[in-house]
Amino acid sequence: MADIYLSVDVGGSQTKIIYQLAGSKKPNYLLMPPAVEEITKTKLDNYMARLGWIGSPSPDQQLWVVWDERVVVLGDFAACFDPQDRIKELKYENALWKVLGAIGLIVETSNIKVSPKKPLKVELALLLPWNEYSDRRRFEEQLRKMLAGFGVRNTALKVSLERFLCRPEGGGLAAVRIKQQGIDWLRSQQLGVLMFGHRNTTALYFDRGQLKLGDSPLLGFANMLDMVIEMTSGLDRERLALAIFQARYAVLDEIYNPNYSNTRRPDWSTCAAIIALASAKDPNLRDKEIQDIGKAISVATAEYWDKLERWMSRVLPAQLDEVIIGGGAAYHVEPELEKYFNCEPKIETQPSLSRNSYGSGGTKIRTSGYKSKDYNKHFTPMIWGSGISEQVKQTFNLEKKQFGEQCTSSRLVDCFGLFDYLVGLEATNDKS
Structure with a gap:
């Protein structure tokens, strides 16, 4: 031992x-x-x-x-x-x-x-x-x-x-999913694994049990951050990355609003964490700086995703049965991933216990699963963190709904697997 x-x-x-x-x-x-x-x-x-x-x-x-x-x-x-x-x-x-x-x-x-x-x-x-x-x-x-x-x-x-x-990288998530589903399942699947990291983005492809392909170029989130930094002034990777994810976390209810068919992205220039990045003292200059930072994030995100999409199309087959998604940077491109894999979040309606809302149809909630958004296209279900994010939270007492603990649990899943x-x-x- x-x-x-x-x-x-x-x-x-x-x-x-x-x-x-x-x-x-x-x-x-x-x-x-x-x-x-x-x-x-x-x-x-x-x-x-x-x-x-x-x-x-x-x-x-x-x-x-x-x-x-x-x-x-x-x-x-x-x-x-x-x-x-x-x-x-x-x-x-x-x-x-x-x-x-x-x-x-x-x-x-x-x-x-x-x-x-x-x-x-x-x-x-x-x-x-x-x-x-x-x-x-x-x-x-x-x-x-x-x-x-x-x-x-x-x-x-x-x-x-x-x-x-x-x-x-991604092997921990693959090991967990195989443990959950079994070897016979793996031998019947075309399975993809995507890890979106700070330095690398990694893809693994299993064809009916055999690891057929792997790739891990320097297409990490740092590339997107560097694009924003080039278009703005006075920012660095660490502050910018923290602000982007804080801004996203602050409006999770808006991002995952069950009344919309897909995940949304924040209006960056209205987010407190992004506003705090501005350094100009003059109110007019400060407002312009905030708008420029928000626009830079949007432009850099589009360019970052374009590179990712072209790479994914090159290394992964179009007819995957399932794709495991991991890495903190994946959440930044969640809307694009849903579109790429033809995923629409499943929405359930929970009956309301309030007498005042009787007959209102209950409360809509978003589940962790997906359905096909366009039935004329191939649908690849996305499995975030191999479904073990909750297990990681419980193991390390990260169940509180706080920004830092949510980031930690998403970063630990591959290592935990x-x-x-x-x-x-x-x-x-x-x-x-």
Whole structure:
């Protein structure tokens, strides 16, 4: 039995980590900013000396890894050392340091006792973009070498990698759906998986059980954000992305209004989160700036979708039986996805319990399912997050209707699906 079961998704906007300790009844999760920066030991020492004793930051706020006399700072701590924009770099190389950092962080925050003579036993599952999936053996070889002896913060660690499982992004969602429906179902389906990430957009295509195609170009949400930034002034990716999703979340009732046949998009220039992005002081200039930001988002979204649509048409067959949708950026192009797959949300009417509304026909609500919008065209049902979003919310107590918790649950589904598959392998071994 392993000491730690670990699933890692090294996304472009966040590193998602799900882990469970031996003997624990349920998993936990960690989220870290994606920044990774190599510095000298002298630079780290000088920084800590200048800092002196000021407050008591948590381990995740001052996270660094030491291996073979190299020092790499991670997450929030990397921001203190002028990190480079690495969104176009290969994920797997930076993922090595992130895995080491995650293990060290789990050890420290969980108060796991470590021994210099007895290595920790870890089972690891990792998600990589399809275009880096072929690097998984190289990653595993280098990771085992690094795990033999490394340091995280002030703790020296040795780790034995008991199991290594690597899947392309979207593989966690595919594993969950196959578990739900069964192998016989998979062998009768043409199944697509689409993951809309910050850095990559990934497509997987299963033809009656066989993975026929995968692709993972740099068509992530960051492309759309960069288009907006080019058309405006004073914005950056992080602030802009946060504002866009806050604006969307603030008008969910309007976006998913059951009186309309499809998902709608906010009027960006009227959203408080978008208005807050404007920096001009003069009221007239500020109003013009807000209108320009709203127009830039609309124009960039249309261009972003045009690129996605042409790519999807090239890599996926037109006659899919089902498509699994994942990734936070998918929600930004939800109206376009519904049109592309000929989906119209199903609407149900719930009887009203109020006497005053007796006979009014009840309340319309939107369900999670779809029907064909145009019966003359092929209909491909979309399955958002393989239907496990609610399970993720319940597992990690994310059930409150708050913006941050909704974003977290949608980001964790792929990582959670792969984690579920990993611990399922252990359970199968125990039974046998």
